[in-house]
Amino acid sequence: MSVYFVSKVLQHGEVNYKPIEKLIFALVHTARRLRRYFQVHPMLVLTDSPIKQVLSKPEVSGRLVKWAIELGVHEIHYAPRTAVKASSSDGTGAYLILIGPDGEEHIYALRFEFFASNNEAEYEALLSGLRMAEKMGIKYLKVSVDSQLVANQMNGMFEARDPAMQNYLALAEEMANKFKRFSITQVPRSLNKKADALSKLASSVFSHFAKDIWVEVLSQKSTDVVQLKNGTLPVDGATTRKIHMKAPMYMLRDGVLFKKSFMAPLLRCVGPSEAETIVREVHEGTCGMHAGFRTVVGKIMRLGYFWPSMYRDTEEIIKACASCQCHAP
CATH class of the missing domain: 1.10.340.70 (Endonuclease III; domain 1)
Structure with missing residues (x-):
């Protein structure tokens, strides 16, 4: 797979463009630089910004109209960007730390041999930590995660509507009920930089880890094992x-x-x-x-x-x- 990088320094009035205009201008500039590819192949733009909605508004005028016409000759599709906890060509990774009452840390790195979205990676890390804590005989457990969705779903504040999240939530609740006391809270991502950095390293290679870091490779999702036990099949x-x-x-x-x-x-x-x-x-x-x-x-x-x-x-x-x-x- 070929990867092309296109860059441009904004000049003069371009610096004053609105953020959405800068994104559209970046797409226009890319289409100009890679015109041969845009003319031959359909293009998929992964973005969380409403580029398509802005360009299709009837009240659009000025440079946006010009850009809309210029991009309209190409077959461009827009889709939401899927966030990944930490990804590489080999898989995704996550990282967790078990801290005892005396402050002793047990570091645990995970490597996924399957595609996992950001929320799925968070749940896989949570489930791995729960399994590990159960094997160690821990009865009282306090969990801190940087995922607002996982924390609020576990606390009953958010509803899990996606079937995959429903399966993960049911499995996590079942395992959490095995502890005498269990609590989960969300911590800001800025306070979890160590775990995020090592999860990215876990997604690429394990040779950089110290010997006191436990490493495990997961070949399949935790929910797939539960589906096998229950006799149900994924969607x-x-x-x-x-x-x-x-x-x-x-x-x-x-x-x-x-x-x-x-x-x-x-x-x-x-x-x-x-x-x-x-x-x-x-x-x-x-x-x-x-x-x-x-x-x-x-x-x-x-x-x-x-x-x-x-x-x-x-x-x-x-x-x-x-x-x-x-x-x-």
Whole structure:
């Protein structure tokens, strides 16, 4: 995919344009500089400003009329801009901090292998924090988030109308009820710069993180797992077809997901953190023999474990093994 950057310094009277006029002028300037592309391809403009409404007003006059005519010869569509918590070509990321009564911090970075909007990323971070707090045996929990929507939906002040937000809200409320005392408040984004900066880093690469930061890669949305348990299907047709094809290969037993095997017992599905522990134990643990990744994957499956990206993950972990780098033939 090619990326083009177009810039222009405003001169003289252009500096006094209204903000909406500056946006339209930027679009006009881009259309002039990239005329060949605008003439051949339909263009999609992602913006939160009412550019289309302003240009289509009958009372528009002066330079706006000129710009409307100039842009009218191109096939331009306008759509709201979708905000993303932190995105890259590899996925999106989020970041959370658990602070104990004594002030000790436990830092937790998340990497999403699926597209997540800003609100979905906020809910995924919240759910991951709730799961982590539950495993640590925490009974009293106070949550601070920078998302006004998530905080107010959890407190009952906002109504969740979008089906995806309704699923996230129901799951978050169910998990919050497991604590003896739970509260959630919104903090200004300006006071949450550390988390925002690290969430952007989590969306691109994990190698920059210190060793005391816990990292987890989420391959699917939390609501997708709940839909599998409840037997319901998402609204998206493509996702529904994918689940229809893959669901017969899995089964739930006592709330634990297993993958069916043709010539072996059921394989218990594990998450990224547990998967990394299993790979390292089999490869370089007490009984490890530092074998190749295919041999290691075969042994893991004979032990009764499975995750979809086990071949790729095992190969990456073994490539980073210091002993294999020093003593491999």
